[in-house]
Amino acid sequence: MSTATVAEQYRALRQEAAAAVEALKQKPVVWVGTATCGVAAGALKIKEAFEQEIKERGLDVAVLETGCMGHCYAEPMAIIAKPGHVPLCYGRLDEGLVHRLVVDFLDGDDPGYEYALVALEPNDLFPTFSDFPRGVYEEKMILEQCGFIDPGNMDHYLARDGYAAVAKILEMKPEEVLAEVKAANLRGRGGAGFPAGEKWEACRKAPGEQKYVICNGDEGDPGAFMDRGLLESDPHRVIEGMIICAYAVGASRGYLYIRAEYPKAVERVEGAIARAREKGLLGQSILGSGFSFDLEVFQGSGAFVCGESSALVRSMEGKMGIPEVRPPRLAESGFRGCPTVLNNVKTFAYVPAIIMKGADWFRSTGTAGSPGTAVFSLVGKVNNTGLVEVPMGTTLRQLIFDVGEGIPGDKKFKAAQIGGPSGGCLPEAMLDVPIDFDSLQEAGAIMGSGGLVVLNEDDCMVAVARYFLEFTQHESCGKCTFCRLGTRHMLDILTDISRGKGSLESLELLQELCEDVRDGSLCNLGKTAPNPVLTTLRYFRDEYEAHILEGRCPSLMCKDLIVYYIEPKKCSKLCNVCVGSCPTEAIYTRDDGLKAINQEKCVKCDNCLKTCPVEYNAVIKLSPPSLLAEKEGKSK
Amino acid sequence: MELLEGEKEQILATVDAILNNQPLQKDRLIPVLQRVQAELGYLPGLAMEKIAAAAGVSAVEVYGLATFYNQFRLNPPGKHQLKVCMGTACYMVGGQIALESFERRLGIKEGETTPDRKFSLERVACVGCCTMAPVVVVDENVEGHVTPTRVDGILLSFEGEEGKTRGEAKSPAAVESEAKP
């Protein structure tokens, strides 16, 4: 065993990594974003195109992969860092643009500013992130390196002082580490906002030789991908946080529970664990300190309820993931009956910076009760979709209209769905609510783990409520009667309403059922399942009433309450696009050359509306369907 | 479901290789099921029985796990797996429409496999590419912005392959599969 101290060992590792990164900077580098979102937009083809073009010209340029910068709306993206130029980021790449960049910039000297999105370092020529509204609000504590380092190359993390926090705590007492995390008032980012320090302390104090640290990467909220982004783009940060936690609580083994739908995250985390082990940052006697800790990935198998802590642990034990009555809390009796800390991916990711920069630094951002930042996956009807990180206390309005740059087209904002199936839909009037654990709860939603879906006037709130109920109903593990049957009953009522068959009495019943399910369920799946219904009833009751009383879906979304219609005044006669696009041959040409829809055959697939050329826009939806007779009568 | 010729042997050999004559700890059950499914594409009853025996638990217990978790399938998948995302972001912008388009084109329902075993159709909850909604995972590739026209395009891209697809596959006599509650 080497006699070097922890600090010396770390310094040697870091120096070696820094030298490798420095060597890389001597020549031009193309970084292609290849997280799942980038790949879905064609990043691998873009990477190949760069490689091909570079090879053809015999250039000495490295093409590397990086994670997700959070600007998913502009994927596929790449950064070109060429010595002598500011590093520039390019978005919406295609093969033609790659060709141009290679010829003009890498082979020549013209960066092609007209194609660049943003510069990554301050300069006189081109704006940087901080020159955009989004940059003004964003403050990156945990996403800082996502999209700027190669997650597959540990040197990149080390060179940016990665694992310095591990080296630091190994020379501290575990109690001191605990005290720092407690002082920071780091609240769990998995949804409930429980203080991490308290949880860790309980686990540390719990009797038992064997203790475990588990990272919850189940990310069950359908419509959210923060944890995926982080695990794919900066896995070492999460691993580092887990090592620190293990040291503080006295655990020797840990697991990352990652959902099966995220194969790329699994692959990158497993790679990162292997490399950390090679460098002596995981395994026996980390950095020669005598402290040992090792990690493993456990793949979830696709059950939403397994994100719940006791169900998660049961599923790791090879059982069905059914939540258990608490106490005992996991900190006392968790995995295999041993004291266990379970935290969300993001919660662990904050820890290294808290250790390096201190609790005061962390608390200087955000609000008094919810310090730090909040990470959101901003999706739906908003211009800048992607991963964003803003200080707690930022309002929803700032998040949607400044960071997200508002709603596309001339559509009107309707609601922000926050917190997924456990959360709620907040209307325009609630947009000035600051984002923090407590304010959102008061508004009827929850902070959740960071899913934020923006809805506009085309989105029906009854359909949204029904969607989430269908989800929770399907995912209920069946243990509690109210959760199992109450949600079923609620779903039936909502289905009826969306078909125009509801009654005002059924709304009352729905409200009552919400309360019963909330009170009669053991875990938060059932307790919070009514939230999407309660908030839509509270803020959008008029939409429910339109469905019930008029058989009308104001957003023209509920299939049973709409019909498609081709406006004779707008139809061009000469164009046949809609006829060709119809999968059921429901569209025909009338004797006068205009197109019309045979309602018997129409399956409301939306194809004709989507394909009708914008200059005509002749296909429209009508609700209630009885409007059709009126329209047809007029056109004759 | 009837096993084809040689399938039984293949199943047994695969499970044997994965179990590797080691006693199976109960908390390795799920990872083992995941590996078997990765190799065979599904969990045949025979495989579950063997795994149960190795773990010293009843076959019902293993079957219980396989039905509890959405990831496991009890019937063979098609050669090409189509997974339509039904996460919030996808649902709101037409995930349901994409799913129905596939159902109509293939003549099967969600959870089923075409009679020629060429395609199977499933729904998944969020694959984490919400910014490209609606999303369909075709085999291992994520396709974004899937309109009904794109659905046709995806199916057409497999047209050249042996076996028949469109038109012919419209028969409603689809294979019943995925006996998920």
Ligand SMILES: Cc1cc2nc3c(=O)[nH]c(=O)nc-3n(C[C@H](O)[C@H](O)[C@H](O)COP(=O)(O)O)c2cc1C
């Ligand atoms: C039905 C249900 C699903 C959950 N899903 C997740 C999840 O996907 N990810 C997560 O981190 N926490 C999830 N939680 C919360 C966890 O139970 C737990 O509170 C959290 O992982 C603790 O970590 P934290 O304190 O760092 O937030 C879920 C809870 C419930 C009731």
Ligand code: FES
């Ligand atoms: S909702 Fe479909 S990818 Fe997230």
